[in-house]
Amino acid sequence: xxxxEPGADSGETTHDVQPRxxxxxxxxxxxxAVLWSACLVVIVAGLYLLxxxxxxxxxxxxxxxxxxxxxxxxxxxxxxxxxLRVPAxxxxxxxxxxxxxxxxxxxxxxxxxxxxxxxQLSQELTQGVDRSRDFVTSxxxxxxxxxxxxxxxxxxxxSGSSPDPVSGARTATEVFGSxxxxxxxxxxxxxxxxxxxxxxxxxxxxxxxAVVAEAGRGGWQTLGAYSRGTMLIAAxxxxxxxxxxxxxxxxxxxxxxxxxxxxGFVPIIGATVAGAVAVLVALAANGPTTALLTLAAVIxxxxxxxxxxxxxxxxxxxxxxxxxxxxxxxxxxxxxxxxGAFVSVPITAVLWRIIDTVQRHRATATLAVPAAPAG
Numbered sequence: 001x002x003x004x005e006p007g008a009d010s011g012e013t014t015h016d017v018q019p020r021x022x023x024x025x026x027x028x029x030x031x032x033a034v035l036w037s038a039c040l041v042v043i044v045a046g047l048y049l050l051x052x053x054x055x056x057x058x059x060x061x062x063x064x065x066x067x068x069x070x071x072x073x074x075x076x077x078x079x080x081x082x083x084l085r086v087p088a089x090x091x092x093x094x095x096x097x098x099x100x101x102x103x104x105x106x107x108x109x110x111x112x113x114x115x116x117x118x119x120q121l122s123q124e125l126t127q128g129v130d131r132s133r134d135f136v137t138s139x140x141x142x143x144x145x146x147x148x149x150x151x152x153x154x155x156x157x158x159s160g161s162s163p164d165p166v167s168g169a170r171t172a173t174e175v176f177g178s179x180x181x182x183x184x185x186x187x188x189x190x191x192x193x194x195x196x197x198x199x200x201x202x203x204x205x206x207x208x209x210a211v212v213a214e215a216g217r218g219g220w221q222t223l224g225a226y227s228r229g230t231m232l233i234a235a236x237x238x239x240x241x242x243x244x245x246x247x248x249x250x251x252x253x254x255x256x257x258x259x260x261x262x263x264g265f266v267p268i269i270g271a272t273v274a275g276a277v278a279v280l281v282a283l284a285a286n287g288p289t290t291a292l293l294t295l296a297a298v299i300x301x302x303x304x305x306x307x308x309x310x311x312x313x314x315x316x317x318x319x320x321x322x323x324x325x326x327x328x329x330x331x332x333x334x335x336x337x338x339x340g341a342f343v344s345v346p347i348t349a350v351l352w353r354i355i356d357t358v359q360r361h362r363a364t365a366t367l368a369v370p371a372a373p374a375g
Contacts, residue, residue, distance in 0.1 A: 051335035058336070063178040065343045067185040071193060072224040073231065074099060078190050092190035096183060110258055131283055207365070215357040222353040226346050229313040234264025237271065237305055241278060244297035248290050250282045266341045267325050271302055320349060 023031065054061040074095050081091035137144055189196075201213055242257030250256070256278045263270030275298035283291035320328075325345055332344025 048335075051340075055336055058339070059174045059178040060181070061336075062339050063181040063185065065339070066178075066182045067189060068223070069227055069343075069346065070099065070182070070186050071189045072220065073227040074186075074190065075224055076228075088191050092187050095190055096187050099186075100183075110254070126284075211358060211361045214361065215354045218357045219350045219354045222350050223346055226349055229310075230265055232313055233305055233309055234261045236309060237261070237264050237301060240301040240304075241275075241298060244301070245278060245282070245294065248282065248293055248297070249286065250278070250290060250294060251285050252281060256281060266329060267345050268322060269326075269329050269341070271305075275299075275302065320345070320352070324348065 026034075077095050077098065078091050081094060082088065086094070197216065201209055201216075204212055238257040238261035241260045242253050245253035245256055256274075259277055260271070260274040263274035275295070278298060279291050279295050282294040325348075328344040328348040329341050332340030332342075332347075334340070336343075
């Protein structure tokens with residue numbers, strides 16, 4: 001008899017046992033959560049790094065943000081001048097001079113009318129805070145000593161963070177340099193921005209060129225609509241609240257309207273802070289009745305703005321959910337302070353428009369691919 005092979009068994013068939021992949025052993029819900037969490041971590045880390053780099057290069061980042069914002073705002077003026085056959089360089093120069101004329105004129109007018117009133121505004125706010133403090137101590141279980149302790153801690157924090165003269169001079173120099181750089185960049189972007197964009201597109205080939213072209217065009221239209229719409233809505237809010245303050249005979253109506261206009265560039269939070277300042281001044285100057293009427297006027301104007309003006313002016317291409325706006329403004333404030341609060345919402349709106357355009361292109365391309373024949 002021939003010797004049997006080791007391991008041979010006439011009644012059984014030997015199968016190779018493959019090791020099981022631990023990843024495939026996980027439930028699909030866990031795998032999906034892990035992948036989405038990893039992508040979210042990468043995106044947040046990238047945005048955080050970009051924010052830190054922008055913070056380190058704050059003067060340059062602020063100048064670039066202001067330049068792009070102003071270019072989108074002034075682009076219709078440039079196009080109108082170009083339709084009148086004005087040369088590109090001269091049209092860009094006239095547009096920049098128009099901007100400077102408006103800024104200097106409005107600044108001089110507001111300064112002449114309100115410079116003597118800002119000290120009074122500070123006093124009115126102090127009196128409003130004192131009345132609010134009396135209201136808090138009389139209605140809530142908070143003592144004067146506890147409030148004094150909180151106020152002293154806040155004052156110590158502010159005094160400890162106040163800049164020295166050298167730091168103040170450096171900050172002033174950086175602000176002046178950023179403003180000058182923004183004006184120079186604004187001239188060149190108005191003059192050569194479209195040729196720069198065409199140069200970028202010429203370096204791309206294949207279907208990606210059409211996607212990038214449409215995404216860039218959509219993002220630019222969104223930024224332009226946002227900049228012009230925000231300025232228009234902020235001006236309407238300032239005029240409405242200013243007229244309400246004049247009717248209610250609240251002092252410092254023009255400075256408060258100016259604060260409202262500037263606050264309009266920070267959605268939700270800016271309008272809330274500006275309205276609170278107006279209510280405090282009304283409380284200090286004319287008492288609680290006028291303060292309540294001022295609060296009602298502010299709420300009514302903001303409701304008209306949010307439910308009527310914003311959908312009409314902004315259109316759907318720049319509309320964001322209030323929760324998204326709050327998260328964007330908070331993140332921008334934490335990363336870059338006041339400047340981050342100003343630029344966070346337009347950046348979010350532009351990114352959303354670009355992502356939406358790319359997704360629509362992919363969906364269209366998927367539908368356009370013919371199905372493979374069966375068999």
